[in-house]
Amino acid sequence: xxxxxxxxxxxxxxxxxxxxxxxxxxxxxxxxxxxxxxxxxxxxxxxxxxxxxxxxxxxxxxxxxxxxxxxxxxxxxxxxxxxxxxxxxxxxxxxxxxxxxxxxxxxxxxxxxxxxxxxxxxxxxxxxxxxxxxxxxxxxxxxxxxxxxxxxxxxxxxxxxxxxxxxxxxxxxxxxxxxxxxxxxxxxxxxxxxxxxxxxxxxxxxxxxxxxxxxxxxxxxxxxxxx
Amino acid sequence: xxxxxxxxxxxxxxxxxxxxxxxxxxxxxxxxxxxxxxxxxxxxxxxxxxxxxxxxxxxxxxxxxxxxxxxxxxxxxxxxxxxxxxxxxxxxxxxxxxxxxxxxxxxxxxxxxxxxxxxxxxxxxxxxxxxxxxxxxxxxxxxxxxxxxxxxxxxxxxxxxxxxxxxxxxxxxxxxxxxxxxxxxxxxxxxxxxxxxxxxxxxxxxxxxxxxxxxxxxxxxxxxxxxxxxxxxxxxxxxxxxxxx
Numbered sequence: 418x419x420x421x422x423x424x425x426x427x428x429x430x431x432x433x434x435x436x437x438x439x440x441x442x443x444x445x446x447x448x449x450x451x452x453x454x455x456x457x458x459x460x461x462x463x464x465x466x467x468x469x470x471x472x473x474x475x476x477x478x479x480x481x482x483x484x485x486x487x488x489x490x491x492x493x494x495x496x497x498x499x500x501x502x503x504x505x506x507x508x509x510x511x512x513x514x515x516x517x518x519x520x521x522x523x524x525x526x527x528x529x530x531x532x533x534x535x536x537x538x539x540x541x542x543x544x545x546x547x548x549x550x551x552x553x554x555x556x557x558x559x560x561x562x563x564x565x566x567x568x569x570x571x572x573x574x575x576x577x578x579x580x581x582x583x584x585x586x587x588x589x590x591x592x593x594x595x596x597x598x599x600x601x602x603x604x605x606x607x608x609x610x611x612x613x614x615x616x617x618x619x620x621x622x623x624x625x626x627x628x629x630x631x632x633x634x635x636x637x638x639x640x641x642x643x644x
Numbered sequence: 645x646x647x648x649x650x651x652x653x654x655x656x657x658x659x660x661x662x663x664x665x666x667x668x669x670x671x672x673x674x675x676x677x678x679x680x681x682x683x684x685x686x687x688x689x690x691x692x693x694x695x696x697x698x699x700x701x702x703x704x705x706x707x708x709x710x711x712x713x714x715x716x717x718x719x720x721x722x723x724x725x726x727x728x729x730x731x732x733x734x735x736x737x738x739x740x741x742x743x744x745x746x747x748x749x750x751x752x753x754x755x756x757x758x759x760x761x762x763x764x765x766x767x768x769x770x771x772x773x774x775x776x777x778x779x780x781x782x783x784x785x786x787x788x789x790x791x792x793x794x795x796x797x798x799x800x801x802x803x804x805x806x807x808x809x810x811x812x813x814x815x816x817x818x819x820x821x822x823x824x825x826x827x828x829x830x831x832x833x834x835x836x837x838x839x840x841x842x843x844x845x846x847x848x849x850x851x852x853x854x855x856x857x858x859x860x861x862x863x864x865x866x867x868x869x870x871x872x873x874x875x876x877x878x879x880x881x882x883x884x885x886x887x888x889x
Contacts, residue, residue, distance in 0.1 A: 588805060
């Protein structure tokens, strides 16, 4: 079969990952529960004054989303690496980057998308004005795939290394900073009535650049790990 | 035509580096003494900032070097990935600690300057934040390398990380232009006349060159240690004078 672009491979691996996740639903739900619990801790720790909560809401929800994505990252390649599937994927005729993109897409559908959908609900607890809710969801919609792409670089670099999880955080979190800044910036700008277009465009640009370059770095790191 | 690959062998590089280190160290010392003399005794007191401005003779050179070393490190990392040469990875690993120290010094001296001038130690300004991220990138690079026992894999994984992190460098450099920040814009540029007194500029450039030479000396010393550590099984190592003793 002619699949030089790897589109078929990309879709199949995404389907496979989704199916595997559905077999172990509680594993897939853990990052989301984590997201909800972390976001809930802040009002309890900081105080329940409506004005304070409104100011911190975009930042807290974004940081919680970022941590939830990061916590689910080690899972991305680990199981496939342990049972040898990854090696088979690297040896197959379809490009490895296609599999990588498929896996990241499945990962996003399982963590990023639900987080983006859940965030407006949590934002209501933070008394965020309803006009900002949509912007918040939109920033997460565009931002979480970037988090997945950058995070996958870290996940592939720390594959099979001792202390991989905490090292992954050290590698990936600094690279998450721009996404966090523009993501929360968009919500703040919308709340201030400035319009979120500029920040959203920058997030979109990051997504495009990340989508173009990240698979290259990830496949390079995976091949290093498989050597 | 120079055979570059000949010099990329640890065996040829080790003695050359050993001969070069005293020169770099001597030049660094001379330049640093001259730069500090210019900075402390010849440069006039600033009309607005008083004596406190003199920290730029340390702050600007270490900030430049913090970015420059990262680019050089990424360059060696890329060479290592492309040509699969052992020495390139060692160069990248040898540069990282110096880069991290310079980045830390840049933040530290900046804070010392910021307290009297801005009234605060730290602001979440674009340049300060991106410099802080640079420090984290250096630390992440070193942490990743030390977590991997297989040195060849450590070199390659570190190289990929270094190349990914290189996107941060233009962000730091242009942050004062892209965002309207508290940190002032560049006073020195290649394309236009510097907006500072010539004697101050001379002091700063002397210190920058000193920092550069220091980096060369110290990273070559570190490379020599890495070569000894990694090539300890090679026969030529045991022929060395310093090992035989």
